Amino acid sequence: MKVRALSAARPAARVMAAVLLSALAAAGCAPSTSDNSAKGDAKSGTLRVWLFREVDNAPKEKVVDRAVAAFTARHQDVKVDISYIPVDTRAQKIKAAFNDPSSAPDLIEYGNTDTAGYVEDGGLADISKEFAAWPETADTDPTARRSVTVDGKVYGAPLFVGVRALYYRTDVFRELGIEVPRTLAEVAETAKRIRAERPELYGLAVGGAYTYGAMPFIWANGGELAREKDGRYTAAIDDPAARTGIRAYTSLFGDHNCPASACAQWGGNDTVQAFASGKAGMAIGGDFNHQAVESGAVKGRYAVVPLPGRRPGDIAPAFAGGNNIGVLKSSGHRTLAVELMKSLAGKETQAELFDAMGFLPTFTDVRAEAAKRRPFVAPFVKTLDAGTKFVPASPAWASIDSGLVLPTMFQEIVSGRKDVDDAAGAAADKMDEAFRS
Known part of the structure; x- marks a missing residue:
């Protein structure tokens, strides 16, 4: 709800205004001032x-x-x-x-x-x-x-x-003879192998509400969240390149890596906690998560590398x-x-x-x-x-973010309620509505 000024109530209307404000507060929306x-x-x-x-x-x-x-x-x-x-x-x-x-x-x-x-x-x-x-x-x-x-x-x-990078378990990689992945495709393959050989672990901890962990997959595949022209934004989340990135990220949900029943509702803190507590072989975490991992069960048994991009030697663009x-x-x-x-x-x-x-x-x-x-x-x-990315520099992003537009899209896909095209299209419609308001 946007902040809007109310004109001063006339004396005869003050009681009615007070009743209205009380009703708004009871409904869970703080009254405008x-x-x-x-x-x-x-x-x-x-x-x-x-x-x-x-x-x-x-x-x-x-x-x-x-x-x-x-x-x-x-x-x-x-x-x-x-x-x-x-x-x-x-x-x-x-x-x-x-x-x-x-x-x-x-x-x-x-x-x-x-x-x-x-x-x-x-x-x-x-x-x-x-x-x-x-x-x-x-x-x-x-x-x-x-x-x-x-x-x-x-x-x-x-x-x-x-910024975020790829945390991985050095002991698990050594035990299974796994090399550090050099591409996003290898990250997915490595996650599946860890899950197959160590089923008590998630291969790569991912979250359906982890927007900033998902964005590198979209950007690395050439997608964008929105386009800007003459100071106005329109959604690009349903463009073909963006949909490719969405498929790459949502393909990581399932029994082969991180079951949707457990991971669909996770945000970034949940995925980091899963890694820090020793329940995952890899996670996408930030420099700001370092202390949480150091304080966890994996202390001394992990390392960090930049999240790779599509080709060996590439670094996936991270959210700044x-x-x-x-x-x-x-x-x-x-x-x-x-x-x-x-x-x-x-x-x-x-x-x-x-x-x-x-x-x-x-x-x-x-x-x-x-x-x-x-x-x-x-x-x-x-x-x-290597170069970072940012969200659209628009006031509308706050409502898009708080409205959980992208997490809803990911969760609809991993739950099977919608396919990538339908979910991305619905998200684009919601983003465009926010940009127009």
């Missing part, structure tokens, strides 16, 4: 922050607690309340916060694909001046800077950049993901919120998040230093260097 802009700029009180909960969240919490402690040491009259929210349900929760400023946090962590939609909804504050005046941002890489920029204005600070930290437009503590944002997304914190979680820093100097200290980032840096 007449004004979600900040009321003042308090220099004391409590700052509320929503951050994403990771697969293994404890290391992240320690880094955040240190950054918060440093901030509150400088601001004695300020308290900080941190809440960790599920990534999969972020859209509903954050949109509700935009529509109800009285219960909204001051700062949120958000995915870089959400920037344009959140700006259109009026939820994020324009911090262009503060960002430009922050000395550290001189070292922000251009891709990360673009992830917080809409129409030339800055709406947050990049927190980390993330990552998260940002933004100040809400409704915050009554704008100055403090911007300062806390700098503490949470600054160079020191990004370096610590890399060590704790494997999150790749968005500052080029911090990332270069991190790569020297921790060689595990090499396959992810190679993936970045």
Whole structure:
């Protein structure tokens, strides 16, 4: 539901308006508000922050607690309340916060694909001046800077950049005499062999709701999510090349690899957890999943390589993901919120998040230093260097993503409810409807 301003109710209609707003809330949709802009700029009180909960969240919490402690040491009259929210349900929760400023946090962590939609909804504050005046941002890489920029204005600070690569079990590969796959076709063949010879394992953990794990299959086969012309987007998910990639990904669901009954509902965290817990021979995971795998049952028995493309030597294009930290437009503590944002997304914190979680820093100097200290980032840096892809830079993507258009498409196929052509066509229709709205 988009944020729209309501005109002030006339005195005689206020009771009716209150009843309507109560009904909307009871129906599970937060009411629109007449004004979600900040009321003042308090220099004391409590700052509320929503951050994403990771697969293994404890290391992240320690880094955040240190950054918060440093901030509150400088601001004695300020308290900080941190809440960790599920990534999969972020859209509903954050949109509700935009529509109800009285219960909204001051700062949120958000995915870089959400920037344009959140700006259109009026939820994020324009911090262009503060960002430009922050000395550290001189070292922000251009891709990360673009992830917080809409129409030339800055709406947050990049927190980390993330790409995915292929995690695989070195002990299983050695036991079965398997070579590291060099193409996507070999990835599928390897997955089937692992499943056949070690039936207690999934060959390659895949998920019907794992959109960003599926996209490399589409892009590697020459497909695209959408086309852009004169600033307008139209769906391309039903083009022949995209359908080839969809078939390649959905063919991995079944008893021969990852049964749909178990895997159709999985998202990215589920597939990583399956690998980390020792239940899969391979998984497509991010640099940001490194700590979760290190903390799992496969520690010391895995390696990572770039996900291969169609031909030997190719690297499948990865989604250039990552998260940002933004100040809400409704915050009554704008100055403090911007300062806390700098503490949470600054160079020191990004370096610590890399060590704790494997999150790749968005500052080029911090990332270069991190790569020297921790060689595990090499396959992810190679993936970045090979060329990455991004989702359509349209506010409509937020509704496409939160509406589960692509996961629904994958799940319809793997469940047998629709074939690839019908499911892709239906997804394209939904995407085009969103682009037109």
